Amino acid sequence: MTYDKEKLLKIVKKTEQPEIACLERLIAIPTCYAKGHDMKPMIAQLTEEFEKREYKVQTFPTSGAPVVVAEMDLGMDKTLLFYNHYDVQPEEPLDEWKSPPFELRSRNGRLYGRGVADDKGPIVANIFGIQAALESDYEPRCNVRFIIEGEEETGCLGIEEFCNANPELLKSDGCVWEGASAVPGQRSELYTGVKGCVYFELRAKGFAVDAHSGDAPIVINPAWRLVWALSTLKNQNEEILIDGYYDDVVPPKKEELQLFQQYPPDAIDPYKQKYKTEKFLLERDGMEFWTELTLRPTCTICGLSSGWTGPEAKTVVPKEAIAEVDFRIVPNQKVERVQKLLREHLDKKGFADIEIKLEEGSYEANKTPFDHPFVKLLASLAKDFSGKNPLIIPSAGGSGPAYLFGKHTPWASCGPVDPECNVHAPNESISITELRYMTALIGATAIELG
């Protein structure tokens, strides 16, 4: 290690106000792709932020949101890559926010706003981390490239087109995925893989109109049909009941299970805090907890909608019923096969009438080997900054376009588990301390990669 942690932290502290101001500018621009927000103001803002720091900026249009690429080519052998996204989740339910979601607000050492943690905070930390490295005695010994897309929360069609068209921009010696951070005294989690995700809308239809429920004995009720169909997909032991679904699932490797065995028992605590619970689904704990969370496929009802659910009674037979269902898949499972098996399953079970719509933006799974040198570098820096060995997790439970990058570059994502972040939920926040350490750690990564 050649970098000076204290010096880096000092530089970062000095630039904290400009960094927060930069984050404030990004938060102020609503960028929910699903809501059709205009992304041009964000592209312009990002371009301005990078150009004033002497990056070469290119915008790649896609059929969806444009991808912004900012490069600082220092003529070095190695390249540090950042993947981030400028889009955010919908801000609803609005009435649960304690401050306006598109205004950065500071309260009790935390910054609040939609996107502060996912993923505008990390963008800003990466930018200011590289600046800190430049300002320190040790110049960054690598070239830097940012790839920032705008459809992460809705399925990443644009980034898929971009990646297919520009594979050379995906090559690097290490890609920091969304963010890398460490907070003193807190154990980081270092992710080196993602599950894939296939998201379906299932729709059952009844007669042409909502009926009076007095006619229930003669009217097809799509809510019942959907409930019956869904109940055939998974049992209460969480076993997915679709024939052949598990056939192409690669079982966990011996090394991965050994890794879990080395986890300290309190590794589970952040989840207990996040969900304010002592017990998890099916009382999963220890090895089973980690294996299911990271290495096994899932089937989840994300939403249900049918008929009347307001206050008071309304006795109707709904004319249609909708379920949103996602399948998190593991390496070797294919999106098309999941869709085919689901259709076959519903047909076989007598639910040929239920329509399946594959929503845009499916992902495959991907893993960088957890003993790759880039992973080791991030792990040792995380330990340096936090004072604790990070938890190396071979795959996130979630998904993302990392699989598109993973074919070309090693990648990892690293940060402390912060149950107060409320990612995807109202009152999303990030601690100012974390933002500072995240920034410094990125500076160190740039210095050390060389």
Add this chain to the structure above:
Amino acid sequence: MTYDKEKLLKIVKKTEQPEIACLERLIAIPTCYAKGHDMKPMIAQLTEEFEKREYKVQTFPTSGAPVVVAEMDLGMDKTLLFYNHYDVQPEEPLDEWKSPPFELRSRNGRLYGRGVADDKGPIVANIFGIQAALESDYEPRCNVRFIIEGEEETGCLGIEEFCNANPELLKSDGCVWEGASAVPGQRSELYTGVKGCVYFELRAKGFAVDAHSGDAPIVINPAWRLVWALSTLKNQNEEILIDGYYDDVVPPKKEELQLFQQYPPDAIDPYKQKYKTEKFLLERDGMEFWTELTLRPTCTICGLSSGWTGPEAKTVVPKEAIAEVDFRIVPNQKVERVQKLLREHLDKKGFADIEIKLEEGSYEANKTPFDHPFVKLLASLAKDFSGKNPLIIPSAGGSGPAYLFGKHTPWASCGPVDPECNVHAPNESISITELRYMTALIGATAIELG
């Protein structure tokens, strides 16, 4: 039969303009209880209409809308009772109305306005029918009592209080429920019963917050729990699977089944038109269609709500899931027992975590024997006026406060099926011919009851 149909129709024709003017006055007063409309103007208007025809009028306050009782005591042995309601459904969606909902308009032989069919037209027909009987040679040989409530469309709490407090006012020799009418050449439907209704909100709760669905392997998913729980309530053959649920269900009587056997095959046609379908649930037809529709209990999902169901994907594990479920019950089934059995069932099946809330306004079932003299009278008058034998239906599939009256008086509801009425929908209407025949038929009922 002692009345003279042609003479009655002639009298009614003569008073048609005042009758329509009376209806116009009632339509002009908006009376949607759910919208909090002030009911005082309607109470005043009804009082005026009845008092000028020498009825004694009393208004009974309730915790909801007042009940108006108008009595014409002629010192006779028998009493004819009318149940009506002065409240209406919400008028929305407004932009689908071809004329203002609270202005009576005449187009192509029909009268349009919110409430013309349900239930202000029948109120006016009943008033003018009695007047026609008084003006004919045959005086009405019965006393007359109107009971008109103002919460029928929202759950009838007020009428329940009224009925419990004033059982003597419910005694009569026959109660015309909302309306009785017949149109030349059209077969009437004559209902002599209602199912009961118990309406529950079922709520499953997960962890304190919506979770990212990447955490699905460890997070309790209330949408799954609700789906699994609901799927244990009823199978695809429409059999309710709650232990003991059918124990107190009285099987259809031989006479009722014989009644269905006498139905002409086209009795089902109005349902085909209403739902634009040739086939019904489980291809029910003939005897099975009518038995299930009128005499068997049901369990209906009226609504489902959980998590995210907007366009695009949102990969969440919802924090709660809600189902609205109604049970239509038949005579001898009790609201409290249905609630108890449902709770026991969910507990037994491992769903003690699912909360059950009984919504306000449950009904019991009630039937007047379809061979009761009052039913026979209405049936023969319906045939007299329409030229066709009416379809006598031992119970509606729907529910209502008739059960409160049915403990004290025989009752029936009779009218032609008119798909153009648009009851509860925009452009509610009634044909002027039907209004005329409805009025004359009520006059005949008053004359013949004695």
